[in-house]
Amino acid sequence: MALKHATPLLDELEKGPWPSFVADIKRMAAKSAMCEDLLGQLELSYEEKEGHWKHGGIVGVFGYGGGVIGRYSDRPDLFPKVAHFHTLRVNQPASKFYSTEILRKLCDLWEARGSGLTNMHGSTGDIILLGTTTDQLEPIFYELTHQLGMDLGGSGSNLRTPSCCIGKARCEWSCLNTQDITYDLTMTYQDELHRPMFPYKFKFKTSGCPNDCVAAIARADCSIIGTWRDKIRIDQDAVRAYVGGELVPNGGAHGTENRALDIQEEVIRKCPTRCMQWDGKTLKIRDEECTRCMHCINVMPRALKPGEDTGATILVGAKAPILEGAQMSSVVIPFMKMEPPYEEFKSFVEKMWDWWMENGKNRERLGELIQRLGMKAFLKATELQPDPRMINTPRYNPYIFYDPADVPGGWEHDAEGYRKRHQA
Amino acid sequence: MALKHATPLLDELEKGPWPSFVADIKRMAAKSAMCEDLLGQLELSYEEKEGHWKHGGIVGVFGYGGGVIGRYSDRPDLFPKVAHFHTLRVNQPASKFYSTEILRKLCDLWEARGSGLTNMHGSTGDIILLGTTTDQLEPIFYELTHQLGMDLGGSGSNLRTPSCCIGKARCEWSCLNTQDITYDLTMTYQDELHRPMFPYKFKFKTSGCPNDCVAAIARADCSIIGTWRDKIRIDQDAVRAYVGGELVPNGGAHGTENRALDIQEEVIRKCPTRCMQWDGKTLKIRDEECTRCMHCINVMPRALKPGEDTGATILVGAKAPILEGAQMSSVVIPFMKMEPPYEEFKSFVEKMWDWWMENGKNRERLGELIQRLGMKAFLKATELQPDPRMINTPRYNPYIFYDPADVPGGWEHDAEGYRKRHQA
Amino acid sequence: MPFDPSDLMKDRLTDIGPPKYDRFFPPVIKDNYGKWKYHEILQPGVLVHVSETGAEVYTVRVGACRLVSVDLIRDICDIADKHCGGYVRWTTRNNIEFMVDDKSKLQPLIDDLKSRGNWFPLGGTGACVTNIVHTQGWVHCHTPAIDASGIVKSVMDELFDYFGSHKLPAQVRISLACCLNMCGAVHCSDIAILGVHRKPPFVEHERVQNVCEIPLVIAACPTAAIKPKKVGEYKSVEINNARCMFCGNCYTMCPALPIANQDGDGVALWVGGKVSNSRTAPKFSKLAVPYIPNEPPRWPTVVQTIKKILDTYASDARRYERMAEWIDRIGWERFFEKTGLEFRFEHIDDYRLAMTTWRTTTQFKF
Amino acid sequence: MPFDPSDLMKDRLTDIGPPKYDRFFPPVIKDNYGKWKYHEILQPGVLVHVSETGAEVYTVRVGACRLVSVDLIRDICDIADKHCGGYVRWTTRNNIEFMVDDKSKLQPLIDDLKSRGNWFPLGGTGACVTNIVHTQGWVHCHTPAIDASGIVKSVMDELFDYFGSHKLPAQVRISLACCLNMCGAVHCSDIAILGVHRKPPFVEHERVQNVCEIPLVIAACPTAAIKPKKVGEYKSVEINNARCMFCGNCYTMCPALPIANQDGDGVALWVGGKVSNSRTAPKFSKLAVPYIPNEPPRWPTVVQTIKKILDTYASDARRYERMAEWIDRIGWERFFEKTGLEFRFEHIDDYRLAMTTWRTTTQFKF
Ligand code: SRM
Ligand code: SRM
Ligand code: SRM
Numbered sequence A, B: 001m002a003l004k005h006a007t008p009l010l011d012e013l014e015k016g017p018w019p020s021f022v023a024d025i026k027r028m029a030a031k032s033a034m035c036e037d038l039l040g041q042l043e044l045s046y047e048e049k050e051g052h053w054k055h056g057g058i059v060g061v062f063g064y065g066g067g068v069i070g071r072y073s074d075r076p077d078l079f080p081k082v083a084h085f086h087t088l089r090v091n092q093p094a095s096k097f098y099s100t101e102i103l104r105k106l107c108d109l110w111e112a113r114g115s116g117l118t119n120m121h122g123s124t125g126d127i128i129l130l131g132t133t134t135d136q137l138e139p140i141f142y143e144l145t146h147q148l149g150m151d152l153g154g155s156g157s158n159l160r161t162p163s164c165c166i167g168k169a170r171c172e173w174s175c176l177n178t179q180d181i182t183y184d185l186t187m188t189y190q191d192e193l194h195r196p197m198f199p200y201k202f203k204f205k206t207s208g209c210p211n212d213c214v215a216a217i218a219r220a221d222c223s224i225i226g227t228w229r230d231k232i233r234i235d236q237d238a239v240r241a242y243v244g245g246e247l248v249p250n251g252g253a254h255g256t257e258n259r260a261l262d263i264q265e266e267v268i269r270k271c272p273t274r275c276m277q278w279d280g281k282t283l284k285i286r287d288e289e290c291t292r293c294m295h296c297i298n299v300m301p302r303a304l305k306p307g308e309d310t311g312a313t314i315l316v317g318a319k320a321p322i323l324e325g326a327q328m329s330s331v332v333i334p335f336m337k338m339e340p341p342y343e344e345f346k347s348f349v350e351k352m353w354d355w356w357m358e359n360g361k362n363r364e365r366l367g368e369l370i371q372r373l374g375m376k377a378f379l380k381a382t383e384l385q386p387d388p389r390m391i392n393t394p395r396y397n398p399y400i401f402y403d404p405a406d407v408p409g410g411w412e413h414d415a416e417g418y419r420k421r422h423q424a
Numbered sequence C, D: 001m002p003f004d005p006s007d008l009m010k011d012r013l014t015d016i017g018p019p020k021y022d023r024f025f026p027p028v029i030k031d032n033y034g035k036w037k038y039h040e041i042l043q044p045g046v047l048v049h050v051s052e053t054g055a056e057v058y059t060v061r062v063g064a065c066r067l068v069s070v071d072l073i074r075d076i077c078d079i080a081d082k083h084c085g086g087y088v089r090w091t092t093r094n095n096i097e098f099m100v101d102d103k104s105k106l107q108p109l110i111d112d113l114k115s116r117g118n119w120f121p122l123g124g125t126g127a128c129v130t131n132i133v134h135t136q137g138w139v140h141c142h143t144p145a146i147d148a149s150g151i152v153k154s155v156m157d158e159l160f161d162y163f164g165s166h167k168l169p170a171q172v173r174i175s176l177a178c179c180l181n182m183c184g185a186v187h188c189s190d191i192a193i194l195g196v197h198r199k200p201p202f203v204e205h206e207r208v209q210n211v212c213e214i215p216l217v218i219a220a221c222p223t224a225a226i227k228p229k230k231v232g233e234y235k236s237v238e239i240n241n242a243r244c245m246f247c248g249n250c251y252t253m254c255p256a257l258p259i260a261n262q263d264g265d266g267v268a269l270w271v272g273g274k275v276s277n278s279r280t281a282p283k284f285s286k287l288a289v290p291y292i293p294n295e296p297p298r299w300p301t302v303v304q305t306i307k308k309i310l311d312t313y314a315s316d317a318r319r320y321e322r323m324a325e326w327i328d329r330i331g332w333e334r335f336f337e338k339t340g341l342e343f344r345f346e347h348i349d350d351y352r353l354a355m356t357t358w359r360t361t362t363q364f365k366f
């Protein structure tokens, strides 16, 4: 069946071995006029090399301040079916496991009430339902909550949908119950997620170990990363088996064929702290020097394991470049046990938010506020003690804001006494 | 002979194995009332833990804008002989070789017309004549020029006295004639040295090799550091002699006893680029990977030597922390031949100064101006091409000031055409 | 009870949050939660995880568009129903994972996937180029300088071989963001594709006061390039073009300042970011190519430049060396030489922290 | 012709510059300029350099105060006349070098030096603590927070053993600057001793307008803490104490803003800077101890703290490891632990580039 708009440029994207979104949309377009017009408008963008969407107006569901991104075509004359093309962000289940039952329900709902196009998933982690009209928002929300037991995720100046790596569900290295932390935070902070109350957006992401498979350190205002503070567990027989070529190094990530591991070259010398020794028979790790980078464990998954005294390193402040330039998260709590109901952690979070809400300017991310007011102000507000683990290097400029409380007489001078000692 | 002021605190500094400046000043004080009062005032500072000098007024010799630092006591009531205590900066000969003849003349001059105290040398490199009165400045200058053939160095917002390492005079590694460069620049730019014309101070320092024994990279607005672009010269017999324990590693810097060099541990593994190989007989260097850090040469001075195609790396912008924080110099010319009369270099210097004088704010060092206007502006002004050797890392923020000349239509939009394509 | 448009509050459910995670765990996952002992990649795209209980889970990872229709999701459900007891998951990089709890179920699953044209390519494991994290582009956002899905498709077509193999020195993570907002978190990727504008916004003076809050617009500019200005009768703003670095932040605040432009917009490429703490600390991506024009539909210059960077890396880096670690070892001067990319003024930082990026040592390679 | 005070311009010589360097080269230096083949340290403080011509020069390096009287210089001249053909030099770190061109002349020179009490201690070569580069302190400057010569003397007395030996893992360069202007270029030293103020300046309102240019004072403050203020009849300034970081720059511009204070002033210690490009790039010194009170005449706490840092380094670092390289290897957490120094808020940077100093990785040691 011929579609409404010819798309010679987009058709080029049906070629090639990688799955084609164009082919997929075309399939939907056969039954969805929205998809037809979307293709048409996209083709126009391909011709003109400019996007054709206007700023989103404020649309949403009643009582929520986020979860919907308004979107309007700037060529409704040509593409009337995408004149409105709003997006809903649906809060994904932690680490994105689904039953086909729930997925099929979601598909039916979305085919009936939207474009039938989705993003699986948005960069923050939500299920993105891409393109519907304003009048459909409330019915969708109703069905979502009632029939699917699902809810909207975050957008705007509020808590954003937390997300996490697969963790203990299928990974032998996880030091955290990443799903439970994510679920618990999401449920505890439903109000913050749905009703804008912050100076700007706020994101939590949780990775079970320092491999950080959810990229928490790069893109979460609060990054929770699993770690341990005891010793790496070693199975010496398995180490020997790697060296002997009986086990595939790095779990096959560098080729699934058996080959002898060159333990000196591939492990010992790559260890950032050089804290390992191999005498041909036994692997020794000076754990007190280890920085838990995961490399040796990654390379010998059957021989090495994280320790048993597990918990999280808490880092804060990551963000994209707007306005002050991109930041990664910085360590503020080197180690914290993470057991439900996560009281200690939540008490930290709330102190952090209070400080941010009190001091943050409009559209100022937490990381930027810390930059502006200083890490000390953050640590004081969250009642944390300074620790060398918070820094890569102590300050190298001499511009120290000494605390007047430490100085006899504080900021005051005895001006008269001074001029008695010194003539002007 | 008892001195005028009791100095019980300072007397404590006559004890101990290191030479005592107090003992030395006391010796002079026996014949110099200025020294007596200086000791008295210093003792007062030791009691009160505060200095007793006032801001220097503008004093100097006629026609010069620098070379003298005015200094007045804030207790002339107690220490009248140091009521005036001005300093003269005398331009040292490059790398500070002296004949006793000239030194004795200087001593006689200074004993007669000043405190008899000096700094050998000031941090910039000058001979500092410490403490005289205003009326002595012109006579001192006259005698200095006429009888000693010496001149004042820099102070204020002008070129400061250039200085350099000992270089080819006594060092086998020097890739530059450091003295000649220093002397030539000093003579060529006498006017800039003596008459403030810059936004702030400007310093040249020249080291013959990357060991940088004059700390040029840390404290010169323009740092000239010797290097080479061909191969490290190797005497394989000498390498073997080090390994065999016949030669003392590192020229004895780590103990003068003979011992076998552990070439793997001490050289190969310490090489930052790991570009060396030792097969037990021959040392190979992949010179194209070498970053000329000097380590291997330092450790085996009798086996290795810098190459023969020598020249300088030019770096700019070092300074102490006031105002924007300390900076080290940054590479702007990776390699330049340095042969008298240094035309190419001077043409660079003059372009640099022109730009700085045109754009620099009052009290803005070159490094700060580059920070403020950007490295590109500096490179354009000095007609240098961008080179990856100028940076440790390319930018990691996306905030690129694209050149409108590279953009079709420059900064202009076709607003009407845009609104034809896009409805508002 | 169905939705009643006349009474929004009737039966209204709010703040119920997402379904609890374990509701959708396949039984083998639920039973072995926290008990996994080790894993192994059996072939590109196929993993086995072995539990302390002896249980095993076989995962087949397949590449996927991130922009998917409900029909495609239904296909996925069909497969999951047929082979996986009705469960499926997505990874943090938008690949799909089908899991079976017995080795015997693995080959039929793989065969099924392979039988469905190019919809479900196996791969994305180990030292590969896995799926490209990306954003909306011209499909949905209002500020993009480039499309997202089309570039991703073009790049993945070219790098397809690297997706389904373990031929690279280490994993290579490619991300795309269509504007400087960087929703794709491209700032820490081995290779980042970024949409950039190169013309300052133009000001529609007649519209500004109607559609924008002028103080917010002014405050939005990181370089203070925007000032209030009266133009005839209109309260409007003026942009100091020389201070503009094309971030688009003012346009986000004010639609009367369009910044998109067919001649100005295009792609910048970045390299050497990473996220993991493995061996070396996480790192930002650094500028490799400041600008490549938009060349829809297949962006050949972007694709070929990425290919060139990747091939150079593949042939020159050592095992386990991420892009960043390779460049650290060889130095930026060699990176530009080996890849043949031009080093330009744009590479030299001139933003806030610029001085920390300059070379304050004589150590470099000729 | 002698100086004629009534006619300044008579015979006036200006811009003659310094004497040409080779005028004062000893013959062996002049003859072998650029021909040196290698050197060796024969014992601490004694070097031989051998020329391609076969010539040799023996150098004896001795420690010296930088603040020297003409009488002491005359003593130096006596020695140089007796042993060195009338030549002598100073090093870039204010040590004195006596050179002889024949081995036979060496021991008599050494004996002579050693016979002169403690004025001429041999050392300053190789893996030692060489002379401390320093500045004026209370002896001549108007802005110091500490004395210079007295602290240097006290520290060198304590570290004397390290001066005349090669017992350290590598060379250790100590510098001192008496205020944040850092004339001693202490910002790149293995150990830096820095005079710091801790009270904001106070304003002498009656004096400001007479002795200062108010706009320059305001512009001088890096943190914009100073504002103009009218106090009664006086045009003066006001300081926002909370923004002051005690740089003293305003006092440099305006004597009516005294900042020195016996209770506020003292010493900060810094570690891990270096200048050479050997192995690792030059590095800034980092804060080790934010504040130690002034304790004249011998500053025992400063001295003992430096000793502790140095001893820890000496026993823990590997051969060739400069202070910075040692700390890089063990990590700052271990540095503080091993030295027993307290880690405080002051160590965490909060100035312009602060974010580049925070730990953006999970890699650290417990
Ligand atoms: C949909 C999504 C991109 C995608 O295709 O995946 C998205 C889309 C938008 N982002 Fe984003 N962001 C999305 C994840 C991100 C991420 C990634 C993350 O969360 O892990 C980032 C980087 C991390 C961070 O938070 O800094 C991100 C950083 C931004 C920024 C820059 C924020 C900053 O502080 O630097 C903006 C600009 C703004 O907030 O004004 C922005 C703004 C936007 C807006 C709302 C455009 C705007 O200027 O108002 C986009 C709406 C597009 C549309 O039409 O649907 N988006 N945005 C992602 C959310 C989907 C989801 O909920 O799962
Ligand atoms: C005498 C000397 C210290 C010494 O005891 O050796 C010195 C002494 C003064 N310096 Fe300095 N500086 C001296 C070398 C330096 C150096 C080191 C160098 O040149 O290698 C530096 C660091 C490098 C640099 O240039 O940045 C240095 C950085 C400063 C600064 C900070 C400049 C900056 O941009 O950060 C100031 C403050 C100023 O200029 O207002 C300063 C200001 C001063 C003043 C003029 C005080 C003032 O605020 O007006 C001092 C006069 C002291 C006096 O009473 O004699 N002095 N000053 C050094 C000059 C002797 C000579 O000519 O040989
Ligand atoms: C499935 C997934 C987690 C999830 O919750 O969805 C996952 C799963 C695994 N990761 Fe990952 N990682 C996943 C995203 C990531 C990310 C995040 C990202 O790319 O956005 C990272 C950080 C990337 C970075 O540094 O830029 C990541 C860095 C690692 C590393 C560190 C590799 C390194 O040397 O830097 C390992 C260890 C290894 O591969 O040896 C690892 C190892 C693993 C293991 C082996 C863990 C295990 O024992 O099961 C899993 C299979 C690896 C494989 O695919 O080869 N995973 N992994 C994600 C799959 C994404 C995809 O579809 O391609």
Ligand code: SRM
Binding pocket: B095, B164, B165, B166, B167, B170, B171, B172, B173, B211, B212, B213, B214, B215, B250, B251, B253, B298, B299, D039, D041, D047, D090, D091, D092, D093, D094, D095, D124, D125, D126, D127, D130, D131, D170, D171, D173, D188, D189, D190, D273, D274, D275, D276, D277, D278, D322
């Ligand atoms: C005499 C002097 C030059 C001068 O023009 O006066 C000099 C002379 C030599 N230096 Fe130096 N250096 C001199 C100041 C410096 C400085 C500057 C400073 O400290 O302010 C540095 C940079 C220090 C830093 O990095 O912080 C310096 C870093 C070096 C190095 C690099 C060492 C390293 O591993 O970092 C070497 C190589 C070595 O020692 O192996 C070196 C080596 C040498 C050699 C062996 C060069 C040679 O072949 O003659 C000379 C004798 C070394 C010795 O004393 O053990 N010289 N040397 C300076 C003596 C200062 C003093 O009295 O103590």
Ligand code: SF4
Binding pocket: A165, A166, A167, A168, A171, A172, A173, A174, A175, A207, A208, A209, A210, A211, A212, A213, A214
């Ligand atoms: S971050 Fe660690 S625990 Fe989580 S999936 Fe990756 S490797 Fe496993």
Ligand code: SF4
Binding pocket: A270, A271, A272, A273, A274, A275, A276, A285, A289, A290, A291, A292, A293, A294, A295, A296, A297, C279
């Ligand atoms: S985890 Fe990293 S730091 Fe620790 S022993 Fe293994 S490789 Fe070394």
Ligand code: SF4
Binding pocket: B165, B166, B167, B168, B171, B172, B173, B174, B175, B207, B208, B209, B210, B211, B212, B213, B214
């Ligand atoms: S900088 Fe180099 S050339 Fe100059 S004295 Fe030092 S080692 Fe010799």
Ligand code: SF4
Binding pocket: B270, B271, B272, B273, B274, B275, B276, B285, B289, B290, B291, B292, B293, B294, B295, B296, B297, D279
């Ligand atoms: S000079 Fe430095 S980089 Fe070059 S070979 Fe020697 S140790 Fe290696």
Ligand code: SF4
Binding pocket: C135, C136, C137, C141, C142, C143, C144, C145, C177, C178, C179, C180, C181, C182, C183, C184
């Ligand atoms: S990166 Fe920019 S253009 Fe792309 S989705 Fe995010 S905000 Fe929109």
Ligand code: SF4
Binding pocket: C200, C201, C220, C221, C222, C223, C224, C225, C226, C239, C243, C244, C245, C246, C247, C248, C249, C250, C251, C259
């Ligand atoms: S695009 Fe960015 S830099 Fe340019 S005017 Fe707008 S906000 Fe300012």
Ligand code: SF4
Binding pocket: D135, D136, D137, D141, D142, D143, D144, D145, D177, D178, D179, D180, D181, D182, D183, D184
């Ligand atoms: S460091 Fe400060 S106090 Fe010391 S001499 Fe320099 S300007 Fe004066």
Ligand code: SF4
Binding pocket: D200, D201, D220, D221, D222, D223, D224, D225, D226, D239, D243, D244, D245, D246, D247, D248, D249, D250, D251, D259
């Ligand atoms: S001391 Fe420095 S920071 Fe404080 S008011 Fe003066 S100039 Fe400003």
